[in-house]
Amino acid sequence: MTVRNLSPATQRSYIHAVKKFSEFFERSPAKLSTEDVRAYQLHLVSKGAAWASLNQAVCALRFFYKITLGQAQIPERVPYARVPKKLPVVLDQDEVARFLAAVPSLKIRVALTAAYAAGLRASEVTRLKVCDIDSKRMVIRIEHGKGGKERYVMLSKQLLAMLRDYWRSERPELFLFPGRPSDKPIDPNVLNVACRAAALVAGLDKTVSVHVLRHSFATHLLENGVDLRIIQALLGHESLSTTTRYAKVSTHLIASVESPLDRLSLKAAPRR
Numbered sequence: 001m002t003v004r005n006l007s008p009a010t011q012r013s014y015i016h017a018v019k020k021f022s023e024f025f026e027r028s029p030a031k032l033s034t035e036d037v038r039a040y041q042l043h044l045v046s047k048g049a050a051w052a053s054l055n056q057a058v059c060a061l062r063f064f065y066k067i068t069l070g071q072a073q074i075p076e077r078v079p080y081a082r083v084p085k086k087l088p089v090v091l092d093q094d095e096v097a098r099f100l101a102a103v104p105s106l107k108i109r110v111a112l113t114a115a116y117a118a119g120l121r122a123s124e125v126t127r128l129k130v131c132d133i134d135s136k137r138m139v140i141r142i143e144h145g146k147g148g149k150e151r152y153v154m155l156s157k158q159l160l161a162m163l164r165d166y167w168r169s170e171r172p173e174l175f176l177f178p179g180r181p182s183d184k185p186i187d188p189n190v191l192n193v194a195c196r197a198a199a200l201v202a203g204l205d206k207t208v209s210v211h212v213l214r215h216s217f218a219t220h221l222l223e224n225g226v227d228l229r230i231i232q233a234l235l236g237h238e239s240l241s242t243t244t245r246y247a248k249v250s251t252h253l254i255a256s257v258e259s260p261l262d263r264l265s266l267k268a269a270p271r272r
Contacts, residue, residue: 017060029061030069034077037061055080088215089206096216097264099208102201108194110166111177111186114140115210117261118153119217119235122188122210128176130167135160138255142236151236156259158266220260230257 021040022029044054058080065071065078091099096116103109115125124142132141138160139152163176172178179186192209199208206212214235221231234257 013056014060014063017057018064021057021061029064037078089208089212090219091204091206091208091212091216093220093260093264095202095204095206096213096260097266098202099195099198099204100266102198103194105194106166106169107177107186108191110162111191112195112198112210112213113162113261113266114159115191116213116217117156117159117259119214119221119231120153120210121214122191125191125210126175126177126179126185126188128185129174130172130176132176133160133163149236151233153234154255154257154259156261158262158264159259217260220263221257224258224260224263226257 018029021032021037024040024043025032025036041054041058044057049057058078062078100109100113100116103112111125114120114128115122118140120128120142124144127144128140129143132143133155134141135155138155138157140155142151142153144150172182174183175185177186178184179190188210195208195210195212199206218231218235221234222228
């Protein structure tokens with residue numbers, strides 16, 4: 001191998017990786033193909049190799065084929081291993097009830113309840129307007145979802161009762177959860193800071209954010225038998241455009257879906 005431009009440690013690791021590759025097939029690496037490289041990658045995966053080790057082998061083999069053998073087309077066919085995404089943190093329904101009960105502020109508790117009840121992002125909760133609550137059709141209009149997409153989500157009966165109680169107390173005019181000044185929405189960071197504080201008060205050993213409530217919403221719906229295509233529509237994922245060809249969901253169907261919030265027994269929202 002031509003490794004003059006590499007550090008001594010990297011040289012040794014590359015030589016060792018190519019040697020192991022050659023020994024696996026009992027042939028000269030110069031006589032092995034892209035398919036052999038892929039088979040070797042699968043072998044390493046089956047042996048439980050760490051992702052760092054997998055990619056170290058890939059680096060060595062890409063260097064070997066491109067620099068040593070001058071076969072520049074082969075490295076492009078040798079993919080790096082992708083670190084798997086971690087599963088999202090999810091609260092169970094008892095934890096959601098304990099968490100929401102630990103939020104002392106009326107406005108913040110209702111905002112976080114809305115996030116869980118409808119699976120909203122922090123930015124979507126904070127930008128809700130009073131006029132977005134449609135109690136006749138029992139849906140909530142999300143005017144500016146991610147990517148500028150508009151969608152509807154179901155309006156929980158219990159959330160509607162809390163929103164009415166909140167509105168009678170606070171009388172918001174434009175934004176449902178106004179900030180300072182009142183013609184601006186509350187900052188999303190305020191909600192996430194409140195999440196961390198409430199999680200501590202509730203004694204939860206999980207890091208809670210508005211997005212965790214959103215994940216919990218989706219998980220609880222799935223556990224209750226709601227069709228995955230409906231959940232995708234409710235969440236308004238970026239990948240929704242790839243699913244709309246077979247997952248056209250009407251507002252009537254959305255309104256008929258029971259929010260997981262309605263399965264909890266919560267006390268009335270606190271008054272300041």
